[in-house]
Amino acid sequence: MDCLIIGCGLCGSVIARHMAEQGKRVVIWERRDHIGGNMYDYVDEHGFLVQKYGPHIFHTGKKELYNYMCRFEQWQDYKLTCGAVWDGKYTPTPFNFTTIDTFFPKEKAVELKLKLQKAFAGREEATVVETLEHPDPDIRAYAEYLFQNDYAPYTAKQWGVSPEIIDPSVLKRVPLRFSYEEGYFNDTYQAMPVHSFTRFFENLLNHPNIEIKLGMEALEHLFIRDGKLLLDGLDTSFLVVYTGALDELFGGIYGALPYRSLRFEWKYEKKESLQDAPVVAYPQAEGYTRITEYKKLPIQNKLGTSYAVEYPLPYQEGEKLEPYYPVLTVESQEQYAKYKALAERVPNLICCGRLADFKYYNMDQALARALDVCRN
Numbered sequence: 001m002d003c004l005i006i007g008c009g010l011c012g013s014v015i016a017r018h019m020a021e022q023g024k025r026v027v028i029w030e031r032r033d034h035i036g037g038n039m040y041d042y043v044d045e046h047g048f049l050v051q052k053y054g055p056h057i058f059h060t061g062k063k064e065l066y067n068y069m070c071r072f073e074q075w076q077d078y079k080l081t082c083g084a085v086w087d088g089k090y091t092p093t094p095f096n097f098t099t100i101d102t103f104f105p106k107e108k109a110v111e112l113k114l115k116l117q118k119a120f121a122g123r124e125e126a127t128v129v130e131t132l133e134h135p136d137p138d139i140r141a142y143a144e145y146l147f148q149n150d151y152a153p154y155t156a157k158q159w160g161v162s163p164e165i166i167d168p169s170v171l172k173r174v175p176l177r178f179s180y181e182e183g184y185f186n187d188t189y190q191a192m193p194v195h196s197f198t199r200f201f202e203n204l205l206n207h208p209n210i211e212i213k214l215g216m217e218a219l220e221h222l223f224i225r226d227g228k229l230l231l232d233g234l235d236t237s238f239l240v241v242y243t244g245a246l247d248e249l250f251g252g253i254y255g256a257l258p259y260r261s262l263r264f265e266w267k268y269e270k271k272e273s274l275q276d277a278p279v280v281a282y283p284q285a286e287g288y289t290r291i292t293e294y295k296k297l298p299i300q301n302k303l304g305t306s307y308a309v310e311y312p313l314p315y316q317e318g319e320k321l322e323p324y325y326p327v328l329t330v331e332s333q334e335q336y337a338k339y340k341a342l343a344e345r346v347p348n349l350i351c352c353g354r355l356a357d358f359k360y361y362n363m364d365q366a367l368a369r370a371l372d373v374c375r376n
Ligand SMILES: Cc1cc2nc3c(=O)[nH]c(=O)nc-3n(C[C@H](O)[C@H](O)[C@H](O)COP(=O)(O)OP(=O)(O)OC[C@H]3O[C@@H](n4cnc5c(N)ncnc54)[C@H](O)[C@@H]3O)c2cc1C
Pocket: 006, 007, 008, 009, 010, 011, 012, 029, 030, 031, 032, 036, 037, 038, 039, 053, 054, 055, 056, 057, 058, 059, 216, 217, 218, 219, 243, 244, 245, 324, 325, 352, 353, 354, 355, 361, 362, 363, 364, 366
């Protein structure tokens, strides 16, 4: 073995492929019983292709990243639409002119749309914060209405805090549209696999120099002492790429890094359609934030509908929960920096990926990061 990779998600698999193509013998250890990390999908008992760890849509502005994905799977253009429901009414998200038509009386809606078009002339969208701070009281009132009914309760549930303490500045990058445009992302490339994300990984990992061991907990064998990486007590000289969490790698000596987790409640109903879009937020619902209806992601013409109801909750190591979203605060970043400094002392260790970098990466960012590691 020339290289040991911990984690068979996007980062670990891309680096494995690169090493294998360089003629190196690579072994991947993955603690789960499947490849693909959080992008893993499978066909459920009702025949629907579902995503075990939540809805994933590949989107990027970068052609080279899209081209990389195309080496290992065929992709179909797919424009995700999302929505939100409150007071029993559905609106697309990001909020647009349909939102105004849905929640405001006709005359008021016409007036508000004109005001927005005039105030933001020449622009397709603005951030929610810009509208919250706008001098026109009607524009501010509209933004405030959305904040109270959607953003504040949704964000509060997502992060497990009270809606009153949600600061509007978290909406700095959240867009409001001044048209009837409904796509969720603005990127040039937005696609879903023709077969599955898992098929993408099968092809990516299909190389004679790659060996995969599933159900393999690396931390039962790997140990770091005095800047040296030990495998079952013996010194290592080969390269180790670690894509797991750094606090786990160092036995939590600086405390556990904070994450939010998710619990998915899987359901099936014998109806044609459950909701108006594949992914819909329910800010007023008790406990859960959103529902993903997989038959619409993309369309799967089968009987009934399979969907996952998403409940955010705090992450506790060892409780069979997954660390999904890093909680990024000044304190947690400082804590992470200490772990990172320890990792950097180990000459044959490379840490990479959403857990090891303690960052929220979209797939294209995770891919770019992995390709960067390959180049260097
Ligand atoms: C709910 C949700 C929705 C998302 N939706 C999108 C989307 O629509 N579009 C998008 O671009 N991105 C999306 N993402 C982000 C996407 O999932 C990530 O960018 C990508 O999966 C990161 O890959 P990775 O290899 O860094 O990490 P992972 O996929 O987490 O892979 C790491 C792997 O390492 C394994 N591992 C960790 N520690 C050990 C150990 N000690 N021993 C053995 N194995 C170990 C883990 O089991 C895991 O399989 C979403 C993320 C979430 C949480």
